[in-house]
Amino acid sequence: MRRDGYAEATVTAITRTAGVDGRIFYSLFADKNDALRALHEFAFQHAWTASAGAFSTAPDWPYRLWEAGRALTEFLDQNATLTYAS
Numbered sequence: 001m002r003r004d005g006y007a008e009a010t011v012t013a014i015t016r017t018a019g020v021d022g023r024i025f026y027s028l029f030a031d032k033n034d035a036l037r038a039l040h041e042f043a044f045q046h047a048w049t050a051s052a053g054a055f056s057t058a059p060d061w062p063y064r065l066w067e068a069g070r071a072l073t074e075f076l077d078q079n080a081t082l083t084y085a086s
Contacts, residue, residue: 006036043082050075 004013011032015022029035054071058064076083 006032039082039085043079043085046079046082047072047075 009032011022011025014032014035015025018025025035029038051068051072055064055068058067
């Protein structure tokens, strides 16, 4: 799926790759667009949490920005598949 891109991905391919029955997929999502929206929300929430937490630990704003950026970059690096899919 990764090599084919979103347009070519089918729910069948998504569920096969994830090892999930199609009925489970459809109990959670209306279609692949709905699943992608959920993935974006999940990725954003976790990236936000990582960078906001780091932002609040630094003593002043230049360092806060630096720490937030560092934490975001680290999160993206540690979650490459999630980052690519989002």
